[in-house]
Amino acid sequence: MDFKFSSRVPNVDNDVVGEILKVAGDPEIISFAGGLPAPELFPVKEMHEAADKVFEKHGAEALQYTAAIGNPHLRELIVERMQTNKEVTTTVDNVCITTGSEQSIDLVAKMMVDKGDVILVEKPTYLCALDVFRSYGAKVVGVDMDEEGMKMDALDEKLSEYPDTKFIYTIPNFQNPTGRTMTAERRAKMVELAEAHGVTILEDDPYGEIRYSGVAVPPVKHFDKNGTVVYMNTFSKILAPGMRLGWIVADKKFIDMFVVMKQSADLHSDNLSQFIVAQYMEDNDLDKHIKAISDVYYERASLMLKEIDEQFPAGVKHSNPEGGMFIWVEVPGNVNTMDLFNNCVKHNVAFVPGEPFYPDEVIPGTFRMNFSNMKADQIHEGVRRMAAAIDEMMN
């Protein structure tokens, strides 16, 4: 039958990202397009031990419904981590467990955005966030960024230009897609500007703890004394994404409404997985595990940067991330990276073209490369193939 879909439904005839991922899934292709953590680093044995304990001690409870706000013990452990690892002081009443960051973004958008409302984002930014924001009718406006993150003079200008801004969406650490990190000064300034304009900040911090060089910068939330910042994080990159568990930290008034929205979305997040992760954190040193992940990603990032420097043509620029999972590349000469993508696929290598990361005006000649789930030989060979394809396009 012909279904009468709503206006929220995206135009799937124009699903560039879906097409890219489909091509990138071809086993012949070395794909730098994904964003998957390295599965060989998952603590399978430790998670199994944690699951055993949960079934033995809390079996029926973990299989029953629970409160939408989430497992109290897991929220306590998150409160502790927010203090020790993030310099953010909070309470269990300010923490809600979510079914991963994608849900956090979706529910915040649903509860904040009416058709035509403005959301300010880094230019470029996480493309799935753009899709979610648009599904609620938001007008997404890009704010210029440089190597030090979103530019505060540009933000100030946009806040004045769009007084109906509902929130600023930022990924301050090892940003997706650029890998860049915002300076502490700009974070403090962002809070100041948001407060002056009465605008909320949605801080997305999935990669913050995957730091392998440089010095940690406290989150934007650290500089917030008035509940302006809604902070979100996830276990996907520091532990395992398959369990779909994330969390938000926010003002109590915000959390109360968020919990109502979450209840309408999926009642609560997987209770068994919440118990298992809490047990894992109780019995293991999560920081040590994150250090092990970071060490491997450091090797992979360093190798990819070295190969890019050696093999890509002169004039190609790239970000130098101190953590996270992505490198951002800029090719001179207004190269259309969708065309470059198609040419790379002929060379059996893939990446994500820059276009879909841009909320409005597109800066040509940019693309994202992922290294977290790539072995050394794949990095070496994949960059060699890409270099050949770029050479063809530039000459």
Next chain:
Amino acid sequence: MDFKFSSRVPNVDNDVVGEILKVAGDPEIISFAGGLPAPELFPVKEMHEAADKVFEKHGAEALQYTAAIGNPHLRELIVERMQTNKEVTTTVDNVCITTGSEQSIDLVAKMMVDKGDVILVEKPTYLCALDVFRSYGAKVVGVDMDEEGMKMDALDEKLSEYPDTKFIYTIPNFQNPTGRTMTAERRAKMVELAEAHGVTILEDDPYGEIRYSGVAVPPVKHFDKNGTVVYMNTFSKILAPGMRLGWIVADKKFIDMFVVMKQSADLHSDNLSQFIVAQYMEDNDLDKHIKAISDVYYERASLMLKEIDEQFPAGVKHSNPEGGMFIWVEVPGNVNTMDLFNNCVKHNVAFVPGEPFYPDEVIPGTFRMNFSNMKADQIHEGVRRMAAAIDEMMN
């Protein structure tokens, strides 16, 4: 700070249901207000064994991201069950795993409903579905029902009255809140009417397999030859709700779009739990387990009905469910059941008043009682307390 919420946000100053559940959570109170399965019946040992196997055989895979449509093996098992237990012939490409029924309802509403669109529902119906539909701006219109489910002449009338109807939402088996089951004739007729009007049917079947008397009726989906029916079910009532896993079965065109919407909501449902449930189904006889649940619920329902007949005042009517978790009670004399609720709380017993289940016009003097998670002594004592409170209100 003052948050600028969207128009989708419900009025929580008027959160009747929240208040009811809060009161009902008081340990002094015998609560027939909930809708929880009996946790003592969860197959904890078998689920633990299944989890062990998953960690041993598929550990890293189960902890990694997966496709939004869900675990292929679990979808195969669902296809088999749809055939053997539901007389519905389908394929894995027509099945999408969801994060429970609440998510299925939410995503179908999001992808179908624009502000002002009409959804036709049984009068009364599942109150959380009403909340979700309204959050997308739907105009929800009630269709009269009797002991045999939604009335087809009334449906035909409403379909003609509201040509902009997006879908009909129905719970054909042991309906929430009434416990009633729609006849096979009406199910076939519903498909016929929906097709004549070009309207989709959303069939919600969480309780269908919890049948303890009478003869099973095939789902509405069974009568559908043209993709008119979107069928949804869940593991919450037949296995365990804590894992938040449900599924939908629909036309391929619908599934393709649903998967896009799901990806924006939470990327995919908990992968570890999907593996565990598939392994459980592989190693155990789920039908035998459901029979054991149904036997216990039959005892509890029978006891509650007997106590109601013996203790409630003359003139009180109730449904006679052949399965599920709820009994629907009608008190004569236009009793306001919110007032009755408050009086019952004074007697340390609770239920859910009928009002919030009605989409539009409210029929006074009705309420819902749950028996699935109540032991015999609680049923006996709780009904006795309610009878005393009803007596006071009616005299």
